[in-house]
Amino acid sequence: MATLYTFGASHYCEKARWALDLSGLAYEEVRWAPGPHLIAVRGLAPGTSVPILRLAGSTIQGSDRIIDRLEAEGRGAWCTRTExxxxxxxxxxxxxxxxxxxxxxxxxxxxxxxxxxxxxxxxxxxxxxxxxxxxxxxxxxxxxxxxxxxxxxxxxxxxxxxxxxxxxxxxxxxxxxxxxxxxxxxxxxxxxxxxxxxxxxxxxxxxxxxxxxxxxxxxxxxxxxxxxxxxxxxxxxxxxxxxxxxxxxx
Ligand SMILES: N[C@@H](CCC(=O)N[C@@H](CS)C(=O)NCC(=O)O)C(=O)O
Structure with a gap:
């Protein structure tokens, strides 16, 4: 199952979470706290920011890249297709x-x-x-x-x-x-x-x-x-x- 790492209250994380929810992809959300996230993120992603998606063995950091990836895999939400x-x-x-x-x-x-x-x-x-x-x-x-x-x-x-x-x-x-x-x-x-x-x-x-x-x-x-x-x-x-x-x- 995919994992989305977030800060619960972060609006950029909400952006990725919303796109994922609409995509129908099964995922679990793991919420971090500012500060200790610097420890948790080590070895997982190049930068320190969330959201981060772990999907099929790869790591995607950034709400825009997460949506790009969903779209590239044909998992984009049915209602967000761009003409x-x-x-x-x-x-x-x-x-x-x-x-x-x-x-x-x-x-x-x-x-x-x-x-x-x-x-x-x-x-x-x-x-x-x-x-x-x-x-x-x-x-x-x-x-x-x-x-x-x-x-x-x-x-x-x-x-x-x-x-x-x-x-x-x-x-x-x-x-x-x-x-x-x-x-x-x-x-x-x-x-x-x-x-x-x-x-x-x-x-x-x-x-x-x-x-x-x-x-x-x-x-x-x-x-x-x-x-x-x-x-x-x-x-x-x-x-x-x-x-x-x-x-x-x-
Ligand atoms: N452009 C990025 C912005 C992400 C971002 O700024 N995340 C903040 C939380 S709102 C963060 O993780 N800050 C902690 C850090 O950068 O170490 C995106 O869309 O994902």
């Missing part, structure tokens, strides 16, 4: 969501919470990780927290820039969706829709999300929802979740 004349636009918008919204949402969420010592609900990052990583993640947290703030530019002084970055990306997709289109590209649900909706899920907080409802509350989610929950692209993401986020067949 050839729309492939460039689908790829462009997935890249924009990955490199824009995905990074901006995460940076602002961390910049709002990590600088206040004890203010961040680190529990949300650890609770559903494999048992051996949880105590380690708690012990490592002071170092992990500093590393995240530095690495992602999520210090208190970064807040205005982080806010402006997210607002720029939300503005881009609000404008794109202003013509009332149901899907980002053409008349079909595509991987670009999975990308944008999953990467907006920390703000949209949709009830169909397979992980968030079971996690401890997050002040970041509440603040992001209050500030941006009514943005058109966030409402769009909620509708895409409602219509297309079916749980994995068990």
């Amino acid at each position: 050839p004349d729309e492939a460039d636009e689908v790829a462009r918008l997935e890249r924009r969501a990955d490199a824009g919204i995905g990074i901006a949402v995460r940076r602002l969420a961390y910049a709002m919470t990590l600088p206040a010592k004890g203010g961040h609900s680190a529990r949300r990052l650890f609770t559903d990780a494999v048992w051996w990583q949880r105590p380690l993640a708690r012990a490592m947290w002071p170092i992990t927290r500093q590393a995240i703030m530095k690495g992602l530019g999520a210090r208190a002084a970064d807040l205005p820039d982080a806010r402006a970055g997210l607002e720029r990306e939300l503005g881009y997709f609000d404008a794109l969706l202003a013509d009332g289109r149901r899907f980002l590209v053409g008349e079909r649900f595509t991987r670009a829709d999975i990308a944008l909706a999953s990467l907006l899920s920390p703000i949209a907080d949709p009830p169909q999300h397979p992980v968030y409802p079971g996690l401890p509350d997050s002040t970041a989610t509440e603040t992001l929802k209050a500030a941006y929950g009514e943005r058109p692209c966030v409402g769009w993401a909620r509708r895409i979740y409602r219509d297309f986020r079916t749980p994995a067949a068990s």
Whole structure:
């Protein structure tokens, strides 16, 4: 059986999980915690980031590559097939969501919470990780927290820039969706829709999300929802979740 390594709360991991759930491929999910994941990933993949998929003896790292692999093997979801004349636009918008919204949402969420010592609900990052990583993640947290703030530019002084970055990306997709289109590209649900909706899920907080409802509350989610929950692209993401986020067949 295939294995998907994730952080439960990560929106990039949700993107891969969603594509896998739709593909019908049998897989198990193994959730890691930030910090101890650096030990677990050693020898498994070249980089340290999740999601990582182990499939038929090979390792695929990155949500985009995971979906590429599913598609290359003909396991792509029935409903995400991309029409050839729309492939460039689908790829462009997935890249924009990955490199824009995905990074901006995460940076602002961390910049709002990590600088206040004890203010961040680190529990949300650890609770559903494999048992051996949880105590380690708690012990490592002071170092992990500093590393995240530095690495992602999520210090208190970064807040205005982080806010402006997210607002720029939300503005881009609000404008794109202003013509009332149901899907980002053409008349079909595509991987670009999975990308944008999953990467907006920390703000949209949709009830169909397979992980968030079971996690401890997050002040970041509440603040992001209050500030941006009514943005058109966030409402769009909620509708895409409602219509297309079916749980994995068990
Ligand atoms: N572009 C990558 C981004 C993945 C990513 O940034 N993952 C984060 C969690 S949201 C991570 O694993 N960070 C820990 C690390 O890089 O060591 C993808 O789509 O998979």
